[in-house]
Amino acid sequence: MKQSSLSNIVQPFHVMELVKQADALEAEGKPVIHLSIGEPDFPMPQPVQDALLQAVSAQKSRYTAALGLTELREAVSNYYQTAFQVDVPARQIVITSGASAALMYACLALINRDQSVLLADPGYPCNKTFVQMAGGLPEFVQTQEEQNFQPSWEDLANQWTQNTAGVLLASPNNPTGTQLRFDAMREIANGVREKGGFLIVDEIYQSLCYDQAAQSILQLSGAPGPDTPLVVINSFSKYFGMTGLRLGWMVVPDALLPAIERFAQNLSICPNTPAQWAALACFTPETLAICEQRRQIFKARRDFLVRELPNAGIELHSTPNSAFYIYAKAPYNSENYCRDLLEKNWVCAVPGKDFSQYRGDEMLRLSYANSMENLELAIERIHQFNCG
Template sequence: MKQSSLGNLVQPFHVMELVKAADTLNNQGKPVIHLSIGEPDFPMPKPVEQALAQAISEHKTRYTAALGLPELREAISLYYQTNFQVQVPAHQIVITSGASAALMYACLALINPTDKVLLTDPGYPCNKTFVQMAGGIPDFVQTQEAQNFQPSWADLYKQWTPHTAGVLLASPNNPTGTQLGAQAMQEIVQGVSTQGGFVIVDEIYQSLCYDRPAQSVLQVTGAPSEQIPVVVINSFSKYFGMTGLRLGWMVVPDTLLPAIERFAQNLSICPNTPAQWAALACFTPETLAICEERRLVFKVRRDFVVTALPKAGIELHSTPDSAFYVYAKSPYDSERYCRQLLEQALVCAVPGKDFSEFRGSEMMRFSYANSMDNLETAIERIRLFNNRQLP
């Protein structure tokens, strides 16, 4: 059977090979500490769990509209108004099957075959896949430590060509845990707009920030429109801890809604119905208080890890201010280092090749979505490994 060219083009997550190896070690009675997984270690908040169970018990399991529950779209609109002081009409909010579906719909709606799309490097590895599946060509813009691995409009403009259709950004960013400032956001949107392009902004780690209040590009631009060519992606996975329920949302201009609706109807029918009803509980004061408590726990972990890693022999080139990642310099080739760290120290970290075309062999990512006890143990294991003092 002849395989499609797209099937050969899409690359696997290299980290999954390490995770498989870690599982094998665990099954052999060698407990591995994961600093690899991009997933909160907390369960979903109790009010959300209860709302999910109630939705199922009340048989709220049938298809919803392709664009999502009207009640949930209204709740997200109010969330933007209350938390970010920006008016986003509910009809411009689309509920999706995770942020991945939102990114896919946005790329399908905006990219034509052979269009170039600027992506920041390092960045989330699936972004290039979404671009490729829409027929586009990923064009990577190398970011620098001095700018906390975030681009300026000048950086993007240097690579803009007549074939460039737009930009896909993430703020906060995975793997770096850094954000764009409001002025940089404004300059990028204005610059791209003058070129007739689009800006897709992934904000799935938006509320997991530690040194300044959470922000959205929509605070700079207002709601997307024909004149404001912005699409915003968000998710219930990270801040709200609902990863496995696969629920996200996107904010789109009116002109894109018909196409987005057709993609949703054809590709997913509708988002997870019980998860949508459960997500309404995310915006209650009780749930938001739980999520804020957890954010502060992540901040304590962040503060510990960025202080402890250099003492353990890991060089940091930027300070993460959001998400739950540290992007660091590997002592030597990162794939080999991470493999040996796993086998000899029983710590699973992620080599940079998943995230960077330019410096993947130099860099690595640590996730601090783990308990403080495990983080302390892992850092000590890393220190001993780097000093080759392992038993």
């Protein structure tokens, strides 16, 4: 059948092949431990579950405004004030179907056909797709393990050309579990502004950080002014454990709001209505306390893996201090290594290929969205596999 050229551009997730193999092994009764998972292993917080059920039984299931429920936009605005001491007016907050829709709308509103967009490598695989769907050309900027896989303004400026429209970054990042330093973020924001480009900062893992307080670029810049081409992306998926409810948000400069609203109206009409009502329960002290407890659990797991991985033959040269990922060098070609580790010792880690154009074959991603008991077992098995 004839298909569009866009359908040929979209890349598959190579990791899915490995996960299929892991599923087949599990079906044979092998006790596979997944270090492959990109979502919290905790259930949705109870107050959010209760609010969701309440919303459904109160028939709160009709379309909302395309930009989201006013109540939820106000709640997110209050959250920026209380958690980050930044004043972000509710009108600049747009509720979306996950960070995914927010990234798509931002790219559609900011990129012209054949303009290039700088993306940090390694990074979230779908970012290049969002850029391509908007007609842009993803341009990967290689980052170094010793710099926590985050680009400096110098790295970005070196690849900036007449054709560059802007930069899309994530901090904390997936697959690296590392953050941009505040001073580096400031330099990047200033550099991009001087070049007249846009800056999209994905803060989806913002509150899952373990060595310092959560931060937002908005603490540096304040809410984007009418002509400041800064868009901040966030989500209820990770910190609030609501991956399947498909809800996120974006902070948008006033001048961009009408375009974002038109994209939202046309592409999804509105975000999931019961999920929006449920998300109002995220900002209660009860839910925030549950999320904080979970953050502490993630921290203990991170500490354990950072301590034990080198003893098990996996060296780390970066400081994974956020999200729930560790990105490390595989002992040999990462695709072969991950396949062998899965087949022989039933640990499913993810090769770097999906995340990196440059060193994907060398690197692997380990997720600690799994119980401490399973992580301990995984370390034993990795040790046995690597060290005999």
